Amino acid sequence: MKYITEFRNFEAAQALSREIHTVLAKDQPSGTEPAREIKIMEVCGGHTAAIHKYGIAGLLPSHLRLLSGPGCPVCVTSNSFLDYAVTLAREPDVIIATFGDLIRVPGSRSSLLKERAEGRDIRICYSSLDALQIAKDNPSKRVVFLGVGFETTAPTIAASVKRAREEKVTNYLVLSAFKTMPNAMKALLESGELGLDAFICPGHVSVITGSSIYDFIARDYRTPCVISGFEPLDLLQSILMICRQITEGRAQVENQYQRAAQATGNAVAQALLKEVFVLSDSDWRGIGTIPASGLALSPEYSAFDAAKQIPLKIEASRENPGCICGAIMRGVKTPAECKLFGKLCTPENPKGSCMVSDEGTCATYYKYARS
């Protein structure tokens, strides 16, 4: 498969692995133990999945630790959002349209999957335009699209809202829980609980936003950032670039994923985001409310904002007391440290959001790395 297998080449991977070992051994007198653990966080769930799928950790020095961050859209979605969606689904004239993974995530008291089994109209879409079509086909219903994800998915939903307005579709609504990455990364650094050495920055987010959104992290927090692609050689090369920054005492934003992510990003997508959304505070599972880390529909588009158009009273949200998804998302704990992991909480019967999505940290560990 041209243009993909090249990025999975065995010899090149082994060469990168050797180079990473060499770079990190430079400062280390021969025969001694490494001075300290090096912690690199891959923020994006796609990276977490690829790292485990290809067994990347086995190619790295044992004192280099990869931590999974809050970059799986389904995982970071808060219980309060899910509870709102469940309550909306119970409204008689509402059709819920959603990406597939979200329906399995347990909220405080129910999940969309359970609601669907109860007969609520909940439909899985592969694109926001499918949801818009459902709205057109069901003029007597209100169709609410559940907007979760990052800068990657948000522009496509912005496009659907814009089209709905152009085509005067008045029964299409979006319940937005979109999130933006930089301030979440800042919150993790400021919490001080991790002692992170560097970030592997999300590739697809950067395709949209460009690389400058991470500048303040390198500058103000002296933390190296490398934007990475999703193939094993991409990840190994990104880790090598980070190791070089660390041993040379640099903290810069570097772009390994140059074949897709440009410095300035995708101007069309950025313009769409700016037109339809405004920055808002956002509730992240396990992290809490982070200022200016979410996207809400702008006042100009409030006619399409489900939170404004269908205000509902929601019972206070609660978390499963045994679930440590929050700490896992912050990189503070690993799935193996969770009492529920692999026993009460499995992909077939998830108790927490991290076990649901293919990109979720717990689901990935369960699938590829449980001991």
Added chain:
Amino acid sequence: MSDYLQSHKKITLAHGNGGKLSHELITQLFVPAFTESTESLNPPEANPNEAVGLQELADSARIVPPSTNLVFSTDSHVVNPIFFPGGDIGKLAVTGTVNDLAVMGAKPLYLTSGFIIEDGFEMADLARIIDSMAKAARECGVRIVAGDTKVVEKGAADRIFINTSGIGVLLPRAPEGAASIRPGDAVIVTGTLGDHGIAIYAGREGINLKTELKSDCAVVSPLVERALQTCSSIRVMRDPTRGGLATTLNEFTHQRNFGIEVFESRLPVREEVRGVCELLGFDPIYVANEGKLVLIVPPSSAEDVLKALKEHPLGYDSAIIGRVTERAPGRVFLRTVVGGERILDMLIGDMLPRIC
């Protein structure tokens, strides 16, 4: 038969009520196809004078038991779409059950077929399916000796479902089963992975994928016979259908004191399958096959068995893809293309529903 199709365009509830229309359907469509196709067959293991067959329209087929051990299996087929590149639900209904018998190290002899058909089903489509079953049965030397047809109201079934049950006789040297697997044994797969699942997926309504890909739907008996002739101590054989190769290998290791190591770079996968999987986020190692075998053989016979399999067109792409280990008992693990290692778990969830 063509006269019958001319005058009966669609299946109705009356074709399943046991009355005159049922009788006509059976005598006009089923009996000729299933008897003509196999009347020349005289399985050496069976009594040639036995009164098997459908012509009598009795309530059961009468068969004289052979002297060796019997194997007996059943499989229901609900595939969507019912006609797909490389096969259809009829062919699949024969090969599915025949393969279940064959991988036990058996020669399949007899099948029964049960049809559940939705009211309004096109009679011509039914005739096409029956023909396809007859052809598949003829090719692998089995006789369809009994059957049943029910018609249900519109919406109570999706067009047509077919159950087949089969009986075969165990061949000499039949595998002992997964309990006989030993560390050091080799794992062989007889061809490219995922062809059936991806062909079906691409053929679904609403999926805008154009591929040249065909289902690998085929009877694996020739491969089974070759393997058994070459090696007297084959540990186990299985056809990796739903859940794919990964799920089958996990069934072998489940609750056993050995593990299996698979080398990702040795897995035979067609470029088209790889491409579609890449697009959709599937992994070919979890995608269904309908004409492949996975075998576990002692290391000393691995190369000979591989050679014998590769000499048959169905086994042309056979490869040794892994080995049985003492380490990691109960687990299957994958040596990845870049040299890393990870668990290879069973399929979780429904990747592609109604694949067979």
